[in-house]
Every structure is written in structure tokens, then in C-alpha cells.
Amino acid sequence: MSYRRHSDDPAFSDASVMVVEKAESVAARPRVLLVEDEADIRELIRYSLVQGGFEVEEASDGAEALEKLREFAPDLIVLDLMLPGMLGLELCQRLRARTDTVHLPILVVSARTNASDKALGLAMGADDYVTKPFSPRDLLLRAIALVPQR
Numbered sequence: 001m002s003y004r005r006h007s008d009d010p011a012f013s014d015a016s017v018m019v020v021e022k023a024e025s026v027a028a029r030p031r032v033l034l035v036e037d038e039a040d041i042r043e044l045i046r047y048s049l050v051q052g053g054f055e056v057e058e059a060s061d062g063a064e065a066l067e068k069l070r071e072f073a074p075d076l077i078v079l080d081l082m083l084p085g086m087l088g089l090e091l092c093q094r095l096r097a098r099t100d101t102v103h104l105p106i107l108v109v110s111a112r113t114n115a116s117d118k119a120l121g122l123a124m125g126a127d128d129y130v131t132k133p134f135s136p137r138d139l140l141l142r143a144i145a146l147v148p149q150r
Contacts, residue, residue, distance in 0.1 A: 029054060029055045030053070030054050030055070030147045031054070031055045031056075031057070031074045031075050032049050032054045032055070032074055032076045032077070032078055033056075033057050033058075033059065033068060033069065033072060033074040033077045033078070034046055034058050034059070034078045035059045035060075035062065035064075035065040035077065035080060035088070035091065036058075036079075036080040036109070037061060037080060037082075038080075039060075041080075041109075041132070042060070045109065045136075048136035048139060048140050049078070049140065052140045054143065057072045057074065060083075060084075061084050061085050061086065062083050062085060062086030062087070063085055063086060065077075065079075065091060066094070069100075074104065075104075075105070075147050075148065076105045076106075076143055076146055077095065077104060077105070077106045078107045078109060078143065079091065079107065079109070080108075081108060081110040081112060081117075081121065082110065082112070088110070089120070089124050092121070092124045092125045092126055093124055095125065096124075096125035105127045105128075105146035105147065105148075106125060106126045106127050107126070107127065107128045107129075107130065107139075107142055107143055107146055108121045108126040108128070108129045108130065109130045109131075109134065110130075110131060111131070111132045112131070113132075118131075127146055128142050128145075
């Protein structure tokens with residue numbers, strides 16, 4: 001992957017921010033499954049990732065995420081913990097138990113901010129943990145760091 005400064009959007013105008021340069025084809029773009037039930041937050045995360053060169057598929061709960069995984073093979077999962085129905089921690093455990101997703105990086109984005117919640121998320125299989133509210137730039141840089149180099 002190559003990186004470039006992203007100056008088209010004020011949220012990414014800081015001179016120190018480097019983001020993924022868009023690849024020559026959609027197929028070469030890193031793919032993210034975004035699992036977030038709050039539409040506004042989901043849209044902010046999606047926008048940040050797309051601006052950073054990612055292809056994003058969205059799910060609003062754990063069951064929908066599992067369904068999307070049947071057709072969409074992501075390079076990264078961005079996962080909220082406080083989901084309706086199946087909680088994010090349960091989904092994280094299920095993903096770690098499956099042979100097709102055991103090594104898939106998981107970036108947790110959660111309103112749960114205390115150290116024990118972070119430790120639990122990481123112990124349940126998350127690779128990184130970002131607390132809400134978050135900086136879109138920070139989230140993007142963490143996503144870039146977790147995606148395997150192609």
C-alpha cells in the first residue's frame with residue numbers, strides 16, 4: 001500500500017495525517033465490514049474509511065454481520081460492542097471461533113471507556129480498541145495499521 005496526504009476534506013487536513021492511496025481498482029482496495037447500530041456513527045466511520053481508500057460494507061447488528069460475511073470477505077472488521085440482539089463481544093468470540101475469520105483483524109469502537117472494558121474486549125479477541133467519542137483520523141490510522149499489507 002502507498003500513502004498520500006489527504007487534503008480534500010477538512011477532517012483530514014492536518015499535515016501529519018497519512019492515508020491509504022486509492023488503488024487502481026476497487027478489487028484492490030482493503031475491505032471493511034463495519035458493524036454499528038447507530039446510523040450517525042456508522043455514517044461517520046464509513047465516510048472516514050472510504051475517504052481513506054477502504055471499501056466498506058455495513059451491518060447494524062451481529063446477526064446481519066454474520067449474514068454479510070457469507071458474501072463479503074473483509075480485510076478488517078470495525079465492531080461496536082453495544083449492539084442490539086447479539087452483543088459485540090459475543091460476535092467477536094464467534095468470529096474468533098470460526099476458521100475463516102479467526103485471523104481477521106477486529107477494531108472495536110465502543111462507548112465503554114474504563115480499563116476493564118478495554119481489557120475484556122482485547123481478551124475476547126479484539127486487536128485494537130477505540131473509545132467513543134473518537135477522532136475519525138485516529139480511527140482511520142488504526143484501521144490502516146491493522147489491515148495486512150498487500
